[in-house]
Amino acid sequence: MYSLFFPFCPLAWSGKRLLKHPESSRTGIIYSVSMLILNKTARVFSTPSKRKICEFLRSFHFHPGKRLFHKLVLGIETSCDDTAAAVVDETGNVLGEAIHSQTEVHLKTGGIIPPVAQQLHRENIQRIVQEALSASKVSPSELSAVATTIKPGLALSLGVGLSFSLQLVNQLKKPFIPIHHMEAHALTIRLTNKVEFPFLVLLISGGHCLLALVRGVSDFLLLGKSLDIAPGDMLDKVARRLSLIKHPECSTMSGGKAIEHLAKQGNKLHFDFKPPMQRAKNCDFSFSGLQHVIDRIIMQKEKEEGIEKGQILSSAADIAAAVQHTTACHIAKRTHRAILFCKQRDLLCQSNAVLVVSGGVASNLYIRKALEIVTNATQCTLLCPPPKLCTDNGIMIAWNGIERLRAGLGILHDTEGIRYEPKCPLGVDISKEVGEAAIKVPRLNMKI
Numbered sequence: 001m002y003s004l005f006f007p008f009c010p011l012a013w014s015g016k017r018l019l020k021h022p023e024s025s026r027t028g029i030i031y032s033v034s035m036l037i038l039n040k041t042a043r044v045f046s047t048p049s050k051r052k053i054c055e056f057l058r059s060f061h062f063h064p065g066k067r068l069f070h071k072l073v074l075g076i077e078t079s080c081d082d083t084a085a086a087v088v089d090e091t092g093n094v095l096g097e098a099i100h101s102q103t104e105v106h107l108k109t110g111g112i113i114p115p116v117a118q119q120l121h122r123e124n125i126q127r128i129v130q131e132a133l134s135a136s137k138v139s140p141s142e143l144s145a146v147a148t149t150i151k152p153g154l155a156l157s158l159g160v161g162l163s164f165s166l167q168l169v170n171q172l173k174k175p176f177i178p179i180h181h182m183e184a185h186a187l188t189i190r191l192t193n194k195v196e197f198p199f200l201v202l203l204i205s206g207g208h209c210l211l212a213l214v215r216g217v218s219d220f221l222l223l224g225k226s227l228d229i230a231p232g233d234m235l236d237k238v239a240r241r242l243s244l245i246k247h248p249e250c251s252t253m254s255g256g257k258a259i260e261h262l263a264k265q266g267n268k269l270h271f272d273f274k275p276p277m278q279r280a281k282n283c284d285f286s287f288s289g290l291q292h293v294i295d296r297i298i299m300q301k302e303k304e305e306g307i308e309k310g311q312i313l314s315s316a317a318d319i320a321a322a323v324q325h326t327t328a329c330h331i332a333k334r335t336h337r338a339i340l341f342c343k344q345r346d347l348l349c350q351s352n353a354v355l356v357v358s359g360g361v362a363s364n365l366y367i368r369k370a371l372e373i374v375t376n377a378t379q380c381t382l383l384c385p386p387p388k389l390c391t392d393n394g395i396m397i398a399w400n401g402i403e404r405l406r407a408g409l410g411i412l413h414d415t416e417g418i419r420y421e422p423k424c425p426l427g428v429d430i431s432k433e434v435g436e437a438a439i440k441v442p443r444l445n446m447k448i
């Protein structure tokens with residue numbers, strides 16, 4: 001039996017030592033070929049030691065019968081600062097996942113430096129893919145397809161995931177499914193909840209801010225977006241300006257999470273920041289004006305308290321509470337208008353419409369509560385994926401691959417000419433039409 005391994009097994013070639021594999025010879029061959037391919041693919045990025053591969057092989061056990069009729073997708077995400085991978089089956093079972101977050105490194109440098117992010121993706125992608133596969137007990141040859149984020153995102157980061165994936169699919173002779181990062185965020189809810197199309201989605205993260213109607217797996221209407229920066233970006237900048245990294249309770253948190261944490265200790269009424277774009281009756285957003293107002297307030301407070309830039313203000317918690325409240329009100333108002341627009345045009349169910357909120361900022365419970373006030377007032381159901389699935393992850397990419405496989409959409413058997421796209425809009429942009437409708441939003445009592 002073991003002689004069958006011999007021609008394929010990288011260990012047999014290199015170390016002249018055969019591993020006693022726990023499973024049948026067929027599975028063993030599949031496994032060995034697959035690992036050779038994964039190993040060969042990874043070599044372009046870094047050369048894993050033979051010892052590491054040996055350890056990995058030993059920890060591998062198969063249950064091939066269980067998965068015989070299931071579609072299995074490996075999802076790979078590298079669009080920003082997380083290297084993530086997951087294996088998901090067609091029923092939405094997450095068989096294995098792994099993630100390497102670069103947050104700590106970028107917190108130290110005061111923001112993401114693309115070449116640094118690229119280098120960290122390169123150093124981690126092979127390990128992360130191996131960990132996800134290993135946890136899932138799926139060999140690469142058993143996969144139905146590989147799905148990878150190719151748009152939008154940081155060019156250097158997207159490039160690492162794409163070239164790793166292309167080598168993998170070309171050697172495995174598997175289909176490739178290119179994924180739009182924001183579509184993946186939007187569809188994640190269908191993995192955790194039974195949600196039918198159409199539904200409204202609000203995506204709020206560090207790089208994106210948009211409201212869209214999801215009519216199908218690749219059928220989106222863009223209702224509004226941020227005209228400048230995303231809310232997560234603004235919260236990150238405010239947190240940095242407040243030097244929250246030096247705060248003992250917040251030093252390892254992302255900017256947004258640090259603001260949420262500190263806001264609980266502050267009084268939002270100590271500062272009165274006006275919500276942005278109050279006169280524009282559309283569903284667009286803006287956060288950079290608010291950020292500049294807060295910058296000025298911080299400067300003024302530093303003068304008053306006689307402290308240097310870089311030290312923590314005594315009013316930091318009050319500022320955090322006020323910025324979080326203003327952000328929540330702004331997001332809630334634009335979302336309220338989007339719901340009213342969709343209902344007015346019969347784009348959403350009148351009585352049982354669903355609003356999905358996702359992206360890193362969606363894990364903010366204060367913002368969720370503000371949105372709950374809106375959905376209660378409009379008889380909608382508010383759904384959020386669990387916090388772990390709101391931020392970037394490999395599961396959402398694998399799941400989008402499953403959705404596309406099931407719908408028969410965007411499955412490539414030839415990857416010739418496939419490129420990553422750092423900028424890529426989501427769906428058909430009808431934001432101008434939304435603005436022309438000029439829907440007046442009734443005032444709600446935002447007691448959060």
Ligand code: KG4
Nearest residue numbers: 205206207232254256257360361364391392
């Ligand atoms: O979706 P994500 O992981 O990455 C992209 O931007 O695509 O989102 C990260 C963003 C960061 O700006 C981070 O500060 C923000 O989400 N964030 C939060 C919270 N947790 C993460 N913002 C507000 N409240 C939070 N609890």
Ligand code: ZN
Nearest residue numbers: 205359391392
């Ligand atoms: Zn994201």
